[in-house]
Amino acid sequence: MEKGDTIINIGPVDVALSYRKEIMPDQGLMVQVFGDIDGHDTEILRFDCFDQDPHYHYGPENMNIRLHMDKTTVGTPLGWTLKNIRTNLPAMVRRSGYDDLAMAVEAQGIDENKMDEVEACALGKSRDERRTVTHFRGDHIYEAGNIRFGVEFRSNIGAANDRGVAIHVLTDHLGQEFELLAFDCFEIAPHYHYGPRNQDVRIYWDTTTSGNTLAWTLEQFKSGNLASMIDRAGYPTVAANVDNDLVQAVLPSMEEKAWALVGTNQQ
Known part of the structure; x- marks a missing residue:
């Protein structure tokens, strides 16, 4: 998957944001975590915070384990995603198959001010880029x-x-x-x-x-x-x-x- 159109570095990794509205039965914000793996900008995690079928991927370029979010228990998919990036990122990076990057995240931590910027941008894109349609009422x-x-x-x-x-x-x-x-x-x-x-x-x-x-x-x-x-x-x-x-x-x-x-x- 191409890297999102808004990229914010939070320390050892980048967070990329893109609102996906081309999936006609669904839409929502895509949140990606990218890191440097052997000189290659690699997608480590992807969170598809969609309205109908929210889900996330461990290691999209590696094992690509796809799991569904239970909207009944996680609350809002975007809120759940941002919370896990803030508090659970090393474990999720490690499960994606990138132990060295996980250790770097543990050692360096993430920039909380930059995460605040990620959150503000994510909420704004989710609000402002939503696809809606206004039709003529008919003759x-x-x-x-x-x-x-x-x-x-x-x-x-x-x-x-x-x-x-x-x-x-x-x-x-x-x-x-x-x-x-x-x-x-x-x-x-x-x-x-x-x-x-x-x-x-x-x-x-x-x-x-x-x-x-x-x-x-x-x-x-x-x-x-x-x-x-x-x-x-x-x-x-x-x-x-x-x-x-x-x-x-x-x-x-x-x-x-x-x-x-x-x-x-x-x-």
């Missing part, structure tokens, strides 16, 4: 109790000029409308978002198994999966108050409009 709105659906046909999306029907699941909070889920039923790269303004978990359909993505999306609404999907997006209170009868009542007109948009925009 055609369908009210269903505490949620509403917005339907539109999008075109000229990205470098590939993708296009297709988009369905937005929306709600109101503190006087503002925001998006809970988004289903982008595009022709080239169809995908959907859990919590576009929250953790933005972005999942690309395997159209070999899903079939037509618009039909798949509508089937989730028909089969009663909507509340569970809203809950996964990070909005359990909204999910608990979804009135499935109201959802089912608006589905026929929404489905008719969605398929009509497909027909109108066929090339």
Whole structure:
């Protein structure tokens, strides 16, 4: 793995920080520990402090032991990572297979002022570089109790000029409308978002198994999966108050409009 874009020397090792947002089902700060091994700048430890699957690697360039963080017990993955770099670094370096470097860390210690700088930078990058998405609400709105659906046909999306029907699941909070889920039923790269303004978990359909993505999306609404999907997006209170009868009542007109948009925009 390439060395992160922000590098801070804390004594015998460097700490490198980089926010990874290109992993569409996940995102978060990557914290790396680098040291000099026989004249080579070597990645000793890597901590992937991701939202969904936080984990860390002992010796990525050596044995590459990958272990998962239990979010229930570690608290925040980034906080756990910084604590272990401060208090447990020699043991972790040694387990990575670099005994001489571990002894150097034990002998020299780490610069606590520089670790304070690492922590401030890490927290700032985690806050400021987070990937979120703000979509247009859609041209055609369908009210269903505490949620509403917005339907539109999008075109000229990205470098590939993708296009297709988009369905937005929306709600109101503190006087503002925001998006809970988004289903982008595009022709080239169809995908959907859990919590576009929250953790933005972005999942690309395997159209070999899903079939037509618009039909798949509508089937989730028909089969009663909507509340569970809203809950996964990070909005359990909204999910608990979804009135499935109201959802089912608006589905026929929404489905008719969605398929009509497909027909109108066929090339």
